[in-house]
Amino acid sequence: MTTDSTYHPQQLHTYVTEVCGALGSEPEEAGLVADQLIGANLAGHDSHGVGMMPAYVASVAGGRLFVNRHISVASDSGSVLVIDGNRAFGQVAGYEATNLAIERAREAGVALAGLRNSFHIGRIGHWGEQCARAGMVSIHFVNVAGNDPIVAPYGGADARFATNPICVAVPSMGDEPAALLDMATSLIALGKARVAHNSGLELPSDTALDGSGNVTRDPAGLMAVPRDGAIIAFGNHKGSGLAIMCELLGAALTGGMTISPRHERDDSAINSMLSIVIDPGALTSRSSLVAEANEFLDYVRSSSVRAGFEEVLIPGEPELRARQARAAAIAVDDGSVSQLRWAAGKAGLPETRIEELLG
Numbered sequence: 001m002t003t004d005s006t007y008h009p010q011q012l013h014t015y016v017t018e019v020c021g022a023l024g025s026e027p028e029e030a031g032l033v034a035d036q037l038i039g040a041n042l043a044g045h046d047s048h049g050v051g052m053m054p055a056y057v058a059s060v061a062g063g064r065l066f067v068n069r070h071i072s073v074a075s076d077s078g079s080v081l082v083i084d085g086n087r088a089f090g091q092v093a094g095y096e097a098t099n100l101a102i103e104r105a106r107e108a109g110v111a112l113a114g115l116r117n118s119f120h121i122g123r124i125g126h127w128g129e130q131c132a133r134a135g136m137v138s139i140h141f142v143n144v145a146g147n148d149p150i151v152a153p154y155g156g157a158d159a160r161f162a163t164n165p166i167c168v169a170v171p172s173m174g175d176e177p178a179a180l181l182d183m184a185t186s187l188i189a190l191g192k193a194r195v196a197h198n199s200g201l202e203l204p205s206d207t208a209l210d211g212s213g214n215v216t217r218d219p220a221g222l223m224a225v226p227r228d229g230a231i232i233a234f235g236n237h238k239g240s241g242l243a244i245m246c247e248l249l250g251a252a253l254t255g256g257m258t259i260s261p262r263h264e265r266d267d268s269a270i271n272s273m274l275s276i277v278i279d280p281g282a283l284t285s286r287s288s289l290v291a292e293a294n295e296f297l298d299y300v301r302s303s304s305v306r307a308g309f310e311e312v313l314i315p316g317e318p319e320l321r322a323r324q325a326r327a328a329a330i331a332v333d334d335g336s337v338s339q340l341r342w343a344a345g346k347a348g349l350p351e352t353r354i355e356e357l358l359g
């Protein structure tokens with residue numbers, strides 16, 4: 001077990017903007033990266049929070065991720081857009097691509113946007129929230145390539161794809177979505193194994209396999225180079241099927257890179273994402289969608305609670321609660337702090353910057 005240091009979210013935000021600045025990012029880019037990473041910590045997803053910075057710094061240094069790059073539109077046929085992420089920061093590519101898709105959905109009622117060849121676009125819920133704030137419903141299918149597979153298919157003993165996330169967001173009349181499903185199609189996200197490894201914790205039971213295909217709770221094999229083991233796809237054959245569809249829709253359909261061994265694996269996290277952005281006004285109206293949704297969601301919440309459970313939650317509620325609980329304090333484990341020291345030093349800042357920010 002390791003101990004934690006507790007940071008104010010603003011201190012971690014400053015750390016990320018300063019490290020990005022030291023890498024050469026323009027202030028707007030540094031702000032987008034920090035907003036998304038610290039937003040993930042605030043939402044309770046440390047797997048996609050400030051702890052991503054060491055991988056980003058290593059990727060910039062290794063010439064796999066490029067600062068100050070932007071998206072380019074590869075093809076544009078009205079409500080259908082194919083967008084190249086140009087190995088920009090995923091926080092920039094995701095933001096720009098989502099903005100374009102929202103704009104098109106406003107004009108046409110629906111937009112289909114394929115974003116390919118972006119560096120890691122982080123917590124996909126961030127893009128669902130961007131759509132929901134604009135009053136849009138959105139559906140996102142995402143694959144992860146550029147690295148070895150990490151998730152075993154149903155019945156498989158070794159990995160064939162990554163943690164391929166899916167997100168569906170439904171707006172409310174305010175800024176927060178009425179419901180936001182944002183999930184890896186693996187039983188756990190890889191970043192959660194990293195956090196467990198850094199914290200000296202075991203993996204949840206029945207979530208991972210060792211190199212021989214046996215169930216294990218030790219995260220070490222998943223973090224080893226080369227990797228020795230796999231995470232199990234969620235939901236048996238159904239979840240494994242959804243993960244496969246993320247690869248086919250997110251990457252094959254958008255002209256992106258699947259994780260097929262024919263494509264280069266250079267220790268990157270290259271995401272491709274198919275986003276379907278829908279203006280509710282094209283089918284009904286936002287207010288009517290929200291009224292019907294709220295009535296239904298309340299009906300779901302009112303289910304009597306099974307033994308062993310405390311309550312029934314709607315997707316997105318755990319993140320809302322985490323945001324309230326973490327508004328003034330985010331715990332970072334010692335293993336992650338030492339990686340953040342390394343990242344600051346590699347980017348050209350004093351290694352002690354992360355401790356200095358703690359004051």
Ligand SMILES: NC(=O)c1ccc[n+]([C@@H]2O[C@H](COP(=O)([O-])OP(=O)(O)OC[C@H]3O[C@@H](n4cnc5c(N)ncnc54)[C@H](O)[C@@H]3O)[C@@H](O)[C@H]2O)c1
Pocket residue numbers: 045047048120121122123124125143144163164165180181182183184185188189190192269271312313314315316317318319
């Ligand atoms: N960019 C990438 O390559 C990539 C890859 C994989 C995952 N991710 C991200 O990793 C993050 C973590 O994914 P995860 O699958 O570990 O998340 P998770 O298992 O914590 O949550 C998944 C979903 O379930 C909902 N949920 C959780 N507990 C609930 C409960 N008790 N009742 C009702 N709903 C509940 C959450 O609101 C969320 O929508 C996501 O933000 C995802 O986008 C990114």
